Amino acid sequence: MSIAGPTLWVGLDGDVAVVRVCGRASFACGPDLKRVIAELQARGWHKFVFDLSECSLMDSTFLGIMAGFGMRVEESQGTKAVLKNASSRIIDMLDNLGVAHLFDQTQGPVETKCEPTQCGTLDKLNATRTSLEAHQTLMAINPANVSKFKDVTRFLADDIKKLTPPVVPEC
Numbered sequence: 001m002s003i004a005g006p007t008l009w010v011g012l013d014g015d016v017a018v019v020r021v022c023g024r025a026s027f028a029c030g031p032d033l034k035r036v037i038a039e040l041q042a043r044g045w046h047k048f049v050f051d052l053s054e055c056s057l058m059d060s061t062f063l064g065i066m067a068g069f070g071m072r073v074e075e076s077q078g079t080k081a082v083l084k085n086a087s088s089r090i091i092d093m094l095d096n097l098g099v100a101h102l103f104d105q106t107q108g109p110v111e112t113k114c115e116p117t118q119c120g121t122l123d124k125l126n127a128t129r130t131s132l133e134a135h136q137t138l139m140a141i142n143p144a145n146v147s148k149f150k151d152v153t154r155f156l157a158d159d160i161k162k163l164t165p166p167v168v169p170e171c
Contacts, residue, residue, distance in 0.1 A: 008032055009051075010040070011114035017045040018112040022054040027061035030130040032119045037069055046077060051110045053085035060149070063093060064134025067141055070102030080104045098142030125163040132156040 008029065009020035017040045019033070037048070050066070058066070070081050083103045086094075094100035122130075135149045135156065 008117045009114035010117050011112035013112040016047045018049045020051040020114045024056050025058040025062040027127055027131045028122055030061055030065045033065055036117055049082040049084050051084050058090055061131040061134040064138045067099040068137040097138055128156055128159050
């Protein structure tokens with residue numbers, strides 16, 4: 001089973017990496033987002049702006065990935081990733097989940113020229129693992145999220161067990 005995700009675009013502007021999220025940001029694009037961020041950090045970029053002007057919605061998995069990244073940036077660098085042009089709906093979700101404080105939020109044009117990244121398709125096991133990790137992150141950041149996501153995380157963990165092939169011992 002393959003699941004298509006939104007489009008991610010990346011641009012570099014001096015010492016800032018700009019990641020533009022277009023469309024509905026969901027679990028399907030989570031591993032791609034994590035890969036893009038890791039590649040940029042490995043190449044030396046540590047300041048990030050997420051251009052959300054064309055992002056219609058984020059699901060809790062994508063928000064959990066973003067929140068985890070925001071937390072790591074704040075802890076390791078003492079700075080914050082920037083969310084630019086987030087819709088009021090996305091801002092409300094960040095507030096509701098108690099993770100808005102992890103980001104600076106601004107409005108205005110983004111002049112950086114961005115190129116589309118290679119977004120692959122996602123197998124169900126990888127999607128489930130990514131979703132579980134993201135929800136666990138949301139619960140770790142804000143204990144009020146435990147009641148919101150405890151059943152989801154239990155379901156995802158059970159699904160991972162079902163999807164994981166058994167390990168065959170070597171003879």
